[in-house]
Amino acid sequence: MNTIHVAGGVGVADTPMASYDAALADANLHNYNLVAVSSVIPAEATVTRVDSVPDLGPAGNALTVVEARRTVGPGDEVDFREGGRAGAEDAADKRAPRRRPDVAAGLGWATGPGPGIFYEVTGEDSEAVRDRIHAGLDDGSALREWDLADRETHVETATAEPDRYTTAVTIAAYGESEPIL
Numbered sequence: 001m002n003t004i005h006v007a008g009g010v011g012v013a014d015t016p017m018a019s020y021d022a023a024l025a026d027a028n029l030h031n032y033n034l035v036a037v038s039s040v041i042p043a044e045a046t047v048t049r050v051d052s053v054p055d056l057g058p059a060g061n062a063l064t065v066v067e068a069r070r071t072v073g074p075g076d077e078v079d080f081r082e083g084g085r086a087g088a089e090d091a092a093d094k095r096a097p098r099r100r101p102d103v104a105a106g107l108g109w110a111t112g113p114g115p116g117i118f119y120e121v122t123g124e125d126s127e128a129v130r131d132r133i134h135a136g137l138d139d140g141s142a143l144r145e146w147d148l149a150d151r152e153t154h155v156e157t158a159t160a161e162p163d164r165y166t167t168a169v170t171i172a173a174y175g176e177s178e179p180i181l
Contacts, residue, residue: 002044005053006107008156008170016071019165023069027169028052031059032177039066039140041116045174047109049154053173061177068105068120073165076101102126105168106155108133110141110148117141117148118172126157 007029011022024030041047056063105122106129119136123129133153141148160166 002042002046003175004041004045004047005056005173006047006049006109006154006170007051007053007173008105008154008168010103010156010158010169011167012158012161012164014164016073016165016167019071019073019167020069020169023167023169024171026052027171028054029063029065029171029173032056032061032063033180034065034067034171035062036067037064037174039118039120041109041111041118043115045116047111047116047152047172049152053171056173056175057177058179060180062180063177064174066107066118066120066172066174068107068122068170069167070103070105070122071165071167072101072103072160074163076160102157102159103166103168104129104155104157105170106130106133106153107170107172108137108151108153109172110137110151112146112148112150114146116146116150117144120170122168126155129155 007027009023009026011019013019117140121132156168
């Protein structure tokens, strides 16, 4: 199979790993052993964005992926003042409002004739993540001297829940899974 499926998920749980597992379940990728690769798309591949990854083989198999993942938990708060992010000079200012951070994990992909690239970014603000993805795709294309005009992004977001861990993932799953043993 030459299809790379891109899907995202969000999970909330009492531990970081359990929230990650729940985010993988949200994308239907929780029953595979994920094997991370860098970010080159083979020339013969088709990249397809899906809400949930279809069955890619038996549970326990290895599945090749590119992944953007961000987890936040209890105590992870961000300082904000008047709608903007407080800088280091404001860190001592106890009057700055506190809020739970947003969780954003995104992938962008660029294709054209021949191979393509993925670029993964995480953060707190989905628009900033999207902007960094576009910049990364530009840089990656220029570095390789590839004309990659066809571009898409997927950014998965959530607002962290108090006293629990929240994970957002966006994953590109390459083809079918393969047996480990």
